[in-house]
Amino acid sequence: MKILLADDDVQILRALKITLAAYGYEVVAASDGAAAVRRAVDCHPDLMVLDLGMPGLSGMEVIEAVRGWSTMPILVISGRSDSAEKVRALDLGADDYVTKPFSAEELLARIRALKRRTGSAPDSPAVLFGDMSVDLAARRVSRISDGSSIRLTPTEWHLLAALLRSPGHLLTQAQLLNDVWGPGTTDSGYLRLYMAQLRRKLEPDPSHPVHFLTEHGMGYRFQP
Amino acid sequence: MKILLADDDVQILRALKITLAAYGYEVVAASDGAAAVRRAVDCHPDLMVLDLGMPGLSGMEVIEAVRGWSTMPILVISGRSDSAEKVRALDLGADDYVTKPFSAEELLARIRALKRRTGSAPDSPAVLFGDMSVDLAARRVSRISDGSSIRLTPTEWHLLAALLRSPGHLLTQAQLLNDVWGPGTTDSGYLRLYMAQLRRKLEPDPSHPVHFLTEHGMGYRFQP
DNA sequence: GTCCCGCGTTAGGAATCCGTGAGGATTCCC
DNA sequence: GGGAATCCTCACGGATTCCTAACGCGGGAC
Numbered sequence: 112m113k114i115l116l117a118d119d120d121v122q123i124l125r126a127l128k129i130t131l132a133a134y135g136y137e138v139v140a141a142s143d144g145a146a147a148v149r150r151a152v153d154c155h156p157d158l159m160v161l162d163l164g165m166p167g168l169s170g171m172e173v174i175e176a177v178r179g180w181s182t183m184p185i186l187v188i189s190g191r192s193d194s195a196e197k198v199r200a201l202d203l204g205a206d207d208y209v210t211k212p213f214s215a216e217e218l219l220a221r222i223r224a225l226k227r228r229t230g231s232a233p234d235s236p237a238v239l240f241g242d243m244s245v246d247l248a249a250r251r252v253s254r255i256s257d258g259s260s261i262r263l264t265p266t267e268w269h270l271l272a273a274l275l276r277s278p279g280h281l282l283t284q285a286q287l288l289n290d291v292w293g294p295g296t297t298d299s300g301y302l303r304l305y306m307a308q309l310r311r312k313l314e315p316d317p318s319h320p321v322h323f324l325t326e327h328g329m330g331y332r333f334q335p
Numbered sequence: 336m337k338i339l340l341a342d343d344d345v346q347i348l349r350a351l352k353i354t355l356a357a358y359g360y361e362v363v364a365a366s367d368g369a370a371a372v373r374r375a376v377d378c379h380p381d382l383m384v385l386d387l388g389m390p391g392l393s394g395m396e397v398i399e400a401v402r403g404w405s406t407m408p409i410l411v412i413s414g415r416s417d418s419a420e421k422v423r424a425l426d427l428g429a430d431d432y433v434t435k436p437f438s439a440e441e442l443l444a445r446i447r448a449l450k451r452r453t454g455s456a457p458d459s460p461a462v463l464f465g466d467m468s469v470d471l472a473a474r475r476v477s478r479i480s481d482g483s484s485i486r487l488t489p490t491e492w493h494l495l496a497a498l499l500r501s502p503g504h505l506l507t508q509a510q511l512l513n514d515v516w517g518p519g520t521t522d523s524g525y526l527r528l529y530m531a532q533l534r535r536k537l538e539p540d541p542s543h544p545v546h547f548l549t550e551h552g553m554g555y556r557f558q559p
Numbered sequence: 560g561t562c563c564c565g566c567g568t569t570a571g572g573a574a575t576c577c578g579t580g581a582g583g584a585t586t587c588c589c
Numbered sequence: 590g591g592g593a594a595t596c597c598t599c600a601c602g603g604a605t606t607c608c609t610a611a612c613g614c615g616g617g618a619c
Binding site: 184194195197198201202204206207208214216217219220221223224228229279280281326327328332 | 408418419421422425426428429430431432437438440441443444445447448451452453472473474475486488489492
């Protein structure tokens with residue numbers, strides 16, 4: 112669990128870093144807005160703790176910038192307790208807002224709450240479509256009607272996970288190749304192959320797919 | 336969006352109910368812990384706003400009971416601001432903790448934040464015009480009235496994206512050719528062709544376009 | 560009013576992309 | 590060392606998409 116900690120007050124930064132580290136979190140620190148955004152891009156943290164009162168890029172701008180490409184939970188700390196500031200930060204995409212002074216225990220509890228909420232799939236850990244139930248955490252896919260489980264090879268599983276990660280979204284071949292076979296993969300010969308495998312195992316009628324759709328010339332789309 | 340509101344203070348209960356209703360939420364009220372749990376089971380609310388200081392079943396017990404079978408977001412309000420109480424509520428499964436006094440705006444903003452985080456569909460921003468809804472992130476265009484999705488070819492999609500990028504602005508043919516077919520393209524034969532395709536698929540009456548307008552001798556304009 | 564250029568529309572061939580099958584290479588387990 | 594499973598390469602038919610060319614129509618300039 113990696114946490115990005117952004118605060119311009121070096122004392123607070125240091126204290127929080129020690130506290131978080133003591134609870135087993137890996138901490139990446141930033142002391143101004145621009146650095147925070149840069150670290151968010153580079154380090155892919157699982158959560159962000161952000162002080163609003165920073166020089167350079169303001170905290171609000173950091174929220175906006177990060178929300179442009181990430182859905183990671185953002186916990187805001189601020190010295191200001193007026194309602195308008197809270198509303199603005201939350202509506203820009205922050206997940207929680209704590210006013211100073213606050214106790215370390217409270218911060219930790221709020222981090223746990225956010226982690227719990229965003230860690231596993233929100234409503235049910237299983238993704239359902241048609242007669243299929245896919246449990247991403249347990250790496251198990253089973254037929255709902257009779258409970259029989261279906262065997263997937265590692266590559267098939269990676270491809271399925273990549274598709275299920277963005278239901279309804281179109282994924283280009285480049286994106287899928289990147290997710291499944293690693294960056295720099297260009298050949299799309301085997302993508303078609305494994306898509307056919309997935310359909311054979313998961314579609315009610317593999318010759319007329321309804322969940323794993325292909326968009327000619329663009330990519331593939333998973334439709335629950 | 337249905338909200339279960341649990342508070343023993345009838346004044347606050349009434350005030351919050353009016354406020355939430357004014358913002359379009361459907362409100363189910365309960366004035367003690369046992370009733371709150373019962374209502375949670377019966378009404379299947381999408382979110383719960385819970386006052387900790389209730390007679391009968393305590394707020395903490397309500398959290399525990401509800402968390403036994405539901406993952407609905409729980410927002411706790413409380414008169415007590417001590418850290419231990421917050422930690423306990425959050426660790427029992429609450430998602431947020433607000434101390435009295437608080438403003439209605441803050442509560443609403445926190446509800447929106449929770450809704451956004453737990454909403455099954457992280458609704459990406461869509462461009463709306465006429466009966467059409469274009470989701471740029473998902474690469475999907477669908478009819479609002481019946482939800483049916485419309486198939487676009489890659490070139491059609493690129494052209495649509497180029498037009499939607501500057502709503503209301505005039506785009507010269509040179510600009511569109513640059514965006515869609517790459518720099519250095521000069522022939523305008525196929526631009527007319529694909530514009531006609533777009534209109535056929537997206538305009539209510541393709542022969543009398545209202546959203547994809549032609550400016551004779553200049554270029555094209557997208558009008559939402 | 561007439562001419563000319565620009566725009567909308569249609570049709571058809573060329574190029575590209577996708578689905579599928581067979582077969583060889585590699586890895587893993589027994 | 591043998592066998593099975595998995596992964597990748599290659600080739601082919603079918604479907605979709607892209608582009609070229611040609612024909613009317615209408616608006617604007619003179």
